[in-house]
Amino acid sequence: MKILLIGNDLDTPQMRAVLAAEGCSAQFLPSHGFDQLSKDMLLAADAALVARDHGDHEPFEPGKRLSPIPLIAAIGAENIAAGISSLNAEENALCNAYILSGGEENLRRLARFFKHKRYGVPVPPPPEAVPFDSIYTLSGALYQDAVTYIEECEAGYAAYVGVLSYRTRWQGNDLAVECALKAALNRRGIGVINAFSTGNPDPGLGCLSMEQAIKQFFTKDEKPLIELLVNFLFFGTAEGDGESLFERTANLYARLQIPILRPVQSNYLTNEQWMSAPAPFRQDAALNFDISELQGMIEPVFLGGSVNRRMHEAVQERAEKLAGRIAGWIALRKKANADKKLAIFLNNAVCSGVEATLGKATGLNAFESAVCVLKRLAEEGYAVGNIPKDGEALRAQFLERKAYSDFRWTSAEDIAASGGVLYAMPAEEYARLYARIPEGARARMEETWGSLPGEAMVLGGKILITGMRFGNVLLLIQPKRGCYGAKCTGEVCKILQDPACPPTHQYLATYFYAADCFGADAWVHFGTHGSLEFLPGKANGLGEECFPDIAVGEKPNLYVYNAACIGSAMLAKRRSYAVIIDHASKQEELHVLDGVETGALLRGLSGCFVRPGAGGSEADGPVETGRNLYGVEIDRIPTMDAYARGTDAAEALITRYFAEEGRYPEQIALNMISLDIPRTKGEQFALFLGLVGVRPVWNGRGTVLGMELIPASELKRPRMDVTVHISGVLRDTWPGILARMDEAILLAAAADEPPHANYIVKHLHAASMNGKKPCIARIFGGAPGTYSNSIGLALKASAWQNENDLARYFMDSSSYVYGKDKHGEKNLSAFLEGIKRTDVTCDIVSLRHTDALNSSYSARVQGGYALAAKSLGMKRRMRNYMGESTENGIDVKTLKEHLDDGVGQTLLSEAWKKKRMQQGYDGAADIMCRMQNVFEMQCVNQTFSSETLDTLAQQYVLDAQMHDFMRENNPFAAEETARRFLELESRGKWQPAPEVLSKLQKVYLKTEASMEDGLCGRGEIQGGNVEVVPDGTIAQWKKRLQSTDEEIERWKKQSS
Structure with a gap:
């Protein structure tokens, strides 16, 4: 008998085993695998069982295609309702009962039922009773209440953890992961209550809901018997009472008030494949992360892969990792607040200037908020010590003691003399702690930073750990991650030389000190965003050699984060196991944490459940903060509205180019970042789709089911060829978007259309005619595991001699290919081909959420394309456009128009300037950062006129009132701002009026002299010197760029 x-x-x-034993030939397909069904298969099948897969959004629909099969059983209520079954209701219910009851005997009876229907063999008995929900032991015993189970099987532990698994795992003896985790927890003195459940309530069959199972197996008298729950079930409760199933599940967890953990496993990758994969869950991120995050579940530690699709094999080291982190959460629940120790990390915006940006956090007054947290901790019984009166006093203490990393104006000797050292870690102590990390990670560290203790923050052979202590609370500025020394040049900027470089020895030593020497019970990372979640390693499903995993160790990680920065918050959750405490996002104000937000942080530090919530900006309406924020439902992107706006922008871009050039643009280069997805619901994505001539296929609920070509007769113009530069955060947070984009390109490439109507087809055909292998690679970004932009780093460190250097860095770091089956392989040749053809670069920025000068990233990417084209000898003119998204639509402007407007709305606006001057140190830092953005934009695009730059120099350096404000509140920002103007002039990027340049030089000399007068004279520093260190003089950097340079030259020869 043949069964489908x-x-x-x-x-x-x-x-499989039961059907084979019963002499049945089985053909297995996923519920979306109908393209694999042939007519012969349908005609040959005697029977079919039709179920749904996790992640299906619609009932099974192609029932008519199965009509040749005599016997069809529909499994699950939605498929039954869809009318797929050929059986009567009683018979179909019997098949469901066999499947639901499970076990070898019931599956045997199911096979014999089909034989009965087909061949008239005797009717099998009804399903054998098998428990649907139970506590179980690994030896096979079953229990219906936890108290009896503990007394008989798991007595003597000081704390207990619940582990809830799918019943199918228990039935199939697929418990290797659960066994490994239980053993690891028991070794740490933690008892485990293992239980299984179907998760699907059915009173008639006696199946419990997840809520009922949790209540029965893990609580007594309405109170949890467990300190936390590891829940392997994806879904918990049904929607109802006006709540979605996610909201109802989160409310259940909130009533329990214990952490709910959802480690990840793979049904598709073996452990060996996981080990080598840079992004193990690239294709199923929504299932493994999004669904859990919507319910407030945490700790996505990888536990095991698949042996043969449906069985799992544990990674023992990862089970130990999770057990250690569970022990950390239990400690927070058990310890008295007076005994708890915390390490609070404030941000270090290294490349913008360490001294000028202490604690810099997007939209947050970090120091004032930190004082609020310290005061709240004291109220809750934490031993905090003497708390500064306000944020300004706290920052002043950090600056006075120089309790931060060395940089241009601060040497390690100066830090030590000023009292900024918390602990000087002897090399041998660090060596002992360092020896715990895997050999592969140590090899990478030593290849980049040398043997222990390295060069970063080392004095007298000891590693300096900087910060301040308030009783049982450490306050630290996060260490520098990719550079060393009291300078900022291409020589010390290792992350420029190698974007995947590991953190410094001092970085790890700081976390080791806080965890092992100080004895911190938890981390609190403070503000958007630090560097921990951006350290090299896998995109998700981290392993022991991934540096975020190494640094975070076994300590619970609470992360105060801007509610509007959803993409990078997802990285923090998935790569540093963070519980997010989101705060309000105000475009013009620096927020101070309120009582709700500090209260959520305190609940997290008590080891309680932190409610999930949707992130977002107040520009889009009220946002409920103090939540463990989650992302968007990615299968609804783009929304219909976003698609309409994005495609309108596509037509406006094409129309404008045609009006200016008298022809269509054949190749367009776009820039895409993660912020577009939550902010606009996919306008950048929609712009891309509109240009290519593809549209989403939505169902009635707004879910995107796939992509389809817009017919040429409807499009009424050629399909554009489009390349896309993506950010690392977009790549790793929403890989499904990249797969959809790739799908759109492949649809257009496969279209039976003439070259003049389809430029993708035209370019593929031209490549074939020129003897080149056609390459359908259109989505490019940085190497897997990297998040930095080489042009930005080079500009900040003044690590470039000429525009050709910037072009090389851009081409080298942006030529990794992504898509549905493309996972970051370098393809420089394909990237160069795209640059050669590019007529237009474009991006969309949402002015509802930001302003034109808030970031230079888009302008750097567009400038990178232009500089690369110039470097490759391209003669064609490249237009640079920017779409400005507002409430009224998307207005396509030139990049120059966009940036000039941005200057007028910010730096040259008296209201904007007044607001920054009210913000003291932070306001001066913001001015400096925007001037750095102006500097970078000018270096790569030369967008601003000399007259505009003259005006900026006069208002922000030469104006006495502004100069006094900058010098008094943040002298480091004053120096950086003036020096960047002088660097623009020295590099030929600005021709200032003679009197402006003369005054600027005098002001800078006075500023520099004033800065030097305040130095202690200990140790060497770079100060105001601009040191251009060519890449050819640094062996590691030269070696890495050599293959890129050689391939560029080969490409030039082949293309000439």
């Missing part, structure tokens, strides 16, 4: 089984949940080793 549709739905991955039916494909189990047990099902």
